Amino acid sequence: MASTIRIKKRAAGSSAGAPSSLASSELAFNENTSDKKLYYGYGDNGSGVATSIIPIGGPGAFCDLTTDQTVAGDKTFSENVVVTGNLTVNGTTTTVSTTNTKISDNLLELNSGAGSNSNDAGILIERGSTGDNAIIAWDESADKFIVGTTTATNDATGNLTITTGTLVGNVEGNVTGNTSGSAGSCTGNSATATEATNVTASANNSTDETVYPVFVDGVTGTQGIETDSGFTYNPSSGLLTIGGELDAGSLDVSGNADIDGTLEADAYTVNGTALNEYIADTVGAMVGSNTESGITVTYQDGDNTIDFAVGTLNQDTTGTATNATHVTVADNESTNENDLIPFIEDASATGNVGLESDGDFHYNPSTGTVTATYFAGTVDGGTW
Numbered sequence: 001m002a003s004t005i006r007i008k009k010r011a012a013g014s015s016a017g018a019p020s021s022l023a024s025s026e027l028a029f030n031e032n033t034s035d036k037k038l039y040y041g042y043g044d045n046g047s048g049v050a051t052s053i054i055p056i057g058g059p060g061a062f063c064d065l066t067t068d069q070t071v072a073g074d075k076t077f078s079e080n081v082v083v084t085g086n087l088t089v090n091g092t093t094t095t096v097s098t099t100n101t102k103i104s105d106n107l108l109e110l111n112s113g114a115g116s117n118s119n120d121a122g123i124l125i126e127r128g129s130t131g132d133n134a135i136i137a138w139d140e141s142a143d144k145f146i147v148g149t150t151t152a153t154n155d156a157t158g159n160l161t162i163t164t165g166t167l168v169g170n171v172e173g174n175v176t177g178n179t180s181g182s183a184g185s186c187t188g189n190s191a192t193a194t195e196a197t198n199v200t201a202s203a204n205n206s207t208d209e210t211v212y213p214v215f216v217d218g219v220t221g222t223q224g225i226e227t228d229s230g231f232t233y234n235p236s237s238g239l240l241t242i243g244g245e246l247d248a249g250s251l252d253v254s255g256n257a258d259i260d261g262t263l264e265a266d267a268y269t270v271n272g273t274a275l276n277e278y279i280a281d282t283v284g285a286m287v288g289s290n291t292e293s294g295i296t297v298t299y300q301d302g303d304n305t306i307d308f309a310v311g312t313l314n315q316d317t318t319g320t321a322t323n324a325t326h327v328t329v330a331d332n333e334s335t336n337e338n339d340l341i342p343f344i345e346d347a348s349a350t351g352n353v354g355l356e357s358d359g360d361f362h363y364n365p366s367t368g369t370v371t372a373t374y375f376a377g378t379v380d381g382g383t384w
Helices: 275-287
Strands: 007-010 028-030 037-042 052-057 121-125 133-139 144-150 231-234 239-242 295-300 306-310 362-366 369-371
Touching: 007 275, 275 306
Parallel strands: 007 028
Antiparallel strands: 028 037, 037 052, 121 133, 133 144, 231 239, 295 306, 362 369
């Protein structure tokens, strides 16, 4: 049985769109200027009426090459697509599954047309099973840039939770904000830059200036760098100045030490010898075996003592001799003078005794006369 194709014509004044119903395999054309489509009745409901109406022709049914047009439904292009005009995407998600994406624009505008904004914005890097996503973002609530990691995905809005990460690179200019590792804050040239494990240093061995050695709060980890105005160094003179005490396990000075104050130590050594022993040995060496004055000096290193031995005196002496067993006597037989005759305190005494004289008991060598106030005993050989 031959099929019959019938084409219905809708007036130009009719509303745009498909007819409400068509017979199975029936065609209908809508002349409405905003429609201009040829419709086809597809299927049969058992009573000769099409189960669906499909646009199959006309400028409104397919891509119009010359006029504006809205195309519905998903479309897949198996080859290249070149858009010479602007491309506007009003959907929720734009997915680009390419190996390399090239963008010739100098600036990328994110969050365009947002007006009053309360959302963080930035570039999110999906890391898969490696860990949380990485993000370079503008923190809207803090008005600051931030780099770090986050569990947020590209559909997140509002204030994102971001764990601060590490930015590696040179920082030029001023850094303002709380100093990591301290309770204070710094402005202008940063008291502590973006954290680094290495810094660039320049040699300075001769400049006549005061510089301040730096130190940190802790042994390892992120620490704040500090200085102390009482701890300085001058590269020109090599002078290291410490305002307080120097507490060291040992101190080895190869040059001179100039100490204006008090030097206190539990023990002193000189060339490896205890100071007291060094002094005793030095003094012992100075006086040991010295017999020039008739006194023999012996240094006893065992108990750090010096023994003096006085030999026989056979030379003129001045002053008073306290103890002597021999004296030098000069012969004088003619001088007309009264010499006092010495005697000792006790006739029975021996050893160390004192010499005495009496002005009434004297002798004249010129005349041989002994004079005394009284004589007792027997006198032989002379006239009285």
